[in-house]
Amino acid sequence: MLHALLDGRALTAGELARVAGVAAPTASGHLAKMEETGLIAVVAQGRHRYFRLSGPAVARMLEAIMEVASSAPPGPRKLSVGPKEKALRHARTCYDHLAGTLGVGLADALTAAGHVELTEEAGILTEGGCAFLAAIGLNVEALKARRAARSGRILCRPCLDWSERRFHLAGALGAELCTHSLQAGWIRRLPGSRAVLVTRAGERVFREEFGLRGMVEETGVAAL
Amino acid sequence: MLHALLDGRALTAGELARVAGVAAPTASGHLAKMEETGLIAVVAQGRHRYFRLSGPAVARMLEAIMEVASSAPPGPRKLSVGPKEKALRHARTCYDHLAGTLGVGLADALTAAGHVELTEEAGILTEGGCAFLAAIGLNVEALKARRAARSGRILCRPCLDWSERRFHLAGALGAELCTHSLQAGWIRRLPGSRAVLVTRAGERVFREEFGLRGMVEETGVAAL
DNA sequence: GCGATGTTTCGGCATGGACCGAAGCATCGC
DNA sequence: GCGATGCTTCGGTCCATGCCGAAACATCGC
Numbered sequence A, B: 001m002l003h004a005l006l007d008g009r010a011l012t013a014g015e016l017a018r019v020a021g022v023a024a025p026t027a028s029g030h031l032a033k034m035e036e037t038g039l040i041a042v043v044a045q046g047r048h049r050y051f052r053l054s055g056p057a058v059a060r061m062l063e064a065i066m067e068v069a070s071s072a073p074p075g076p077r078k079l080s081v082g083p084k085e086k087a088l089r090h091a092r093t094c095y096d097h098l099a100g101t102l103g104v105g106l107a108d109a110l111t112a113a114g115h116v117e118l119t120e121e122a123g124i125l126t127e128g129g130c131a132f133l134a135a136i137g138l139n140v141e142a143l144k145a146r147r148a149a150r151s152g153r154i155l156c157r158p159c160l161d162w163s164e165r166r167f168h169l170a171g172a173l174g175a176e177l178c179t180h181s182l183q184a185g186w187i188r189r190l191p192g193s194r195a196v197l198v199t200r201a202g203e204r205v206f207r208e209e210f211g212l213r214g215m216v217e218e219t220g221v222a223a224l
Numbered sequence C: 001g002c003g004a005t006g007t008t009t010c011g012g013c014a015t016g017g018a019c020c021g022a023a024g025c026a027t028c029g030c
Numbered sequence D: 001g002c003g004a005t006g007c008t009t010c011g012g013t014c015c016a017t018g019c020c021g022a023a024a025c026a027t028c029g030c
Helices: A013-020 A024-036 A056-070 A083-092 A100-112 A127-135 A140-145 A171-183 A200-208 B013-020 B024-036 B054-070 B083-091 B101-112 B127-135 B140-144 B171-183 B198-210
Strands: A040-045 A049-053 A092-094 A096-101 A116-118 A123-125 A154-160 A169-170 A187-189 A196-198 B040-045 B048-053 B092-094 B097-099 B116-118 B122-126 B154-160 B167-172 B185-191 B195-200
Touching: A013 A049, A024 A040, A040 B140, A049 A056, A056 A154, A056 B054, A083 A092, A083 A100, A092 A100, A092 A127, A096 A100, A096 A169, A096 A171, A100 A116, A100 A169, A100 A200, A100 B024, A116 A154, A116 A169, A123 A127, A123 A171, A123 B054, A127 A140, A127 B092, A127 B101, A140 A154, A140 A171, A140 B167, A154 A171, A169 A171, A171 A187, A196 A200, B013 B024, B013 B048, B024 B040, B048 B054, B054 B154, B083 B092, B083 B101, B092 B101, B097 B101, B097 B167, B101 B167, B101 B198, B116 B154, B116 B167, B127 B140, B140 B171, B154 B171, B154 B185, B167 B171, B171 B185
Parallel strands: none
Antiparallel strands: A040 A049, A092 A096, A116 A123, A123 A154, A154 A169, A187 A196, B040 B048, B092 B097, B116 B122, B122 B154, B154 B167, B185 B195
16 A cells, blocks of 8 residues: 555555455554654545655655565566556656666766766755756756755755666655656646656657657557 | 674674674574574684674665664663763774764864764865864875765765764765874773773873864773 | 535555564684 | 574464454535
8 A cells, every 4th residue: 555655645444455465454453553743644635535745755665675675576476567567667656766777878878978977875956957857847956955065056856766886866866857847847746656658749848858769658658 | 693793893692682682592592593694704713703794885874874773763672781871872882983073073073173064964075174273193194095086085974873863974985084193092992881991191182183182081081 | 504525534454564583503712 | 422592393372463244424416
């Protein structure tokens, strides 16, 4: 259930029961405990109750757990779920930023262009990167509150991708990139999933501005 | 047990059984499972078997879990352990770097002097900071392999301190600072604990070089 | 109002896992 | 060699937890 909430959206108790593959009473019990201990927050809306992660700290914890879990020796258990897996690996949200092939690709492209400098431990958005992102519409000003004191540089957090085993952009910068991509219609959420779809407009932007290729998935994109 | 291993040292099965408050067979069973799943690594030495965390990813996961756990609502359960608590809050190792009042104080001092710039998401060691740390003996060269590509700046990772609720220095920089402080005799490990003691020499360095005050604890320091 | 839908509470079952004592190995000191 | 120490395996007990079905409660659409 927590994994399902990792995309930052709020899901109803029933949806969470379904994704977890348990009956409603079971899910309800777990959700009550997780809310009581502060892992998740709930907001009632009509006859639905929407649950979401209580904050970024919980998301970071889950990411850290998944990092360890995904690098564990290939035990007898397989978590692969088949058909949905492909879309998830290609592009998905990771709490508040983008992951998967798309997320890693964007991070690589920004790095190659000198817009972002990323190490295992931290990252910097360069001045050129500021200008580039502002030019394509990101609200860079909102990020500046978090910049390092003297150098004036905007720092960002790397996040290890469990499917690609590579680092992508998280933190405020990653969140803004994801938010803007959604608002600008470059990507679109697949209903009931963490996966996102790259639209035609997005494909053009990611190709022309970022230099990314092959970001459009075959299935379903024609409808967009 | 994992918490006990979080200071980066390797402990024997018996020691881990003791800190966990369980019988040897119980500890042995848990340790076997944790080793099988890759959480910990073991090295046999004579009739002892030394267990340690298998890598930084596990430490990051535990830190992330502790961050969430420490900010949980003050439930009925209390984890406070009393006498040892004070020394732990004052200065301790956190996998491979320093935490507690000392760790946070060093991070604050370096920030105030403009040697380090730290945000919630990431940090930078400035050029002045490089020079400063090199002057007091740190192996800054070893860090340079991890610097950001173009700006030449060394990045570091912030780590939320569960006792101070503030950020301190982790990552390669934090590890080097901790290692050097131990080698130079500025701090000393308290046997069988994550807590460290600030020596007279360390107190002088932390006061004169970093501008920290009150880093010597009353108890026990006279013996040094 | 009334049935339909979403959610929680209650009761009870069953599995799993946490634990320990006793015994079996391995290694150390001598 | 032999006893002492450290660790693991084995066997068995016991409690906690996960789970579900039935029923209660709340809200919606009408």
